[in-house]
Amino acid sequence: MEHSYSVASNPVYYEEQNLHVLFAGESQTLPRHQLGPKIYDYFLLHCIEQGTGSFRTEYRTYELGPGDCFLIHPGQLVSYVSDPDSPWKYRWTAFSGTEAGRLVHEAGFSPEQPVASCGEGSVIPGSLAGIMKAFHSGQESGHLTSLGYLYLMLGEAAGMLKAHSRLPGRDSQVKRTVKQMIHYMSSQYAHPVSIELMCSSLGYNRAYLSRVFKEETGLSPVTYLLKLRIDKSRQLLRERPELSVEQVAASVGLTDALYFSRQFKRFCGQSPTAYRAVTARKPESKLI
Template sequence: MDSSGSHSYTYSVGSNPVSYDSQTLHVLFAGESQTLPLHQAGPKIYDYYLLHFIESGSGSFHTEQHKYELGEGDCFLIHPAQLVSYISDPNQPWRYRWAAFTGAEADRLVQQAGFSPDTPVLAAAEGRVIPDALAGMMGAFNANRESAHLTSLGYLYLIIGEAAERLSTHSRLPGTGSQVQRTVKQMIHYMSSQYAHPVSIEQMCDSLGYNRAYLSRVFKQETGLSPVTYLLKLRIDKSRQLLRERPELSVEQVASSVGLTDALYFSRQFKRFCGQSPTAYRIATARRGDNSSR
């Protein structure tokens, strides 16, 4: 920023070449500006979300409930139907980037990030994820290709992901009940999405950032099963579905499809959980289906 107090006003914006037509999520435009001292917008109401990232300078952001003094690295999100205003500092006016977005999914996405009318500010965002994503949106729109619509959504999700990481109210330290339940849900989701691959419990623990002993303990407290047993039961349950619905698949192919490449091990574990071999289970379910159709 020019320390002499002389600032040249700049303003540039790129609009989405794909017009908004009730899409579930849509970035309307993205821009950047070096504001003049005491540059003010509002008080006014917007009918879309408008996110600003402050690259340099300072100023104040006013909502219906609060006033925020903001500077370099801060973000503020204007919510639809909220009366707001914002004004640049008289000596070090803001230089910022922004993007506007809307759509049926926008509310849910904003809530997932941790923003609300009472929490509209992300303080001192680290790194370059958000400003680079905003710049990427603007560049994509200025290229005036229809693919820019999809590109802008990718950048928006990057921004939301970064905000969620920073605004999350959940501590990364284990201990609280809500955190334990959240961690167990993450483990269940991980296994439910990865069961068909040769995933290990160690890999899952590494991806979640906890040691295996801790995760095994809290998982069993919440579910009554160890992670190893839960994953195996999940695979057996999926294999039962395949045995019933895909008669053209061999037992070996079913085993491989649920992440168990050793067919003999699969058959032993299937009998352990179901009381009969995979082949006997398939024959019995097929016979019951034939009898019910008569």
């Protein structure tokens, strides 16, 4: 088995960056090829394509093979060594930045849980190869390309790690579900979305979602979404006087201007036109 090693660095360098991919590489290692024990000052993600070996952290030792990934955290004493008979062939990338730790945590990685297993069809090997290709081109656009690939890999890792983590209790699960619903409505209110579409997107039964949402917020999802839209419309009426009532209605996802005006009066006690005239000079409090 012939040894090979190749690495490509990011052509763009920033002194301080929220998230920055430093370099990427690939190697067919030799038998008993070892790195460490040592400490790195950046995150280093490996994906094993062939062979076997051991990865040791300050907490435990992992025996890893094809399809396994391991993430080295900065400041952690680690070592890893290829098997004497079937040495590793792997790809890797290094990244850092002020947001790197938070993203890694959101993905489910930690010094105590640094390993994930890729399933068939995983995007991780191809993403690592894509980062190398982007960096080899020498173009500054490779920096942005590498960030896209990194997000894809961390997104897949989040699905793998959280699927195998301990299921939360009912209370925490309900709160998380309601937060998902609120986030969905807050980001989609400007579109003609429906509660049915939201339930389908989140993968839950409408009756269940409606019940737990009202238990947590005191409002049904339909009422919450409508009040959210009216609240957003009030802001537009105050801050964008050049917009017509019809344009304001459309901007908050209500394409029927007459329906919008009726609902606005229901919640605010006056028409949108009267509200704009009266409140232009007043401080405003939110409905929600």
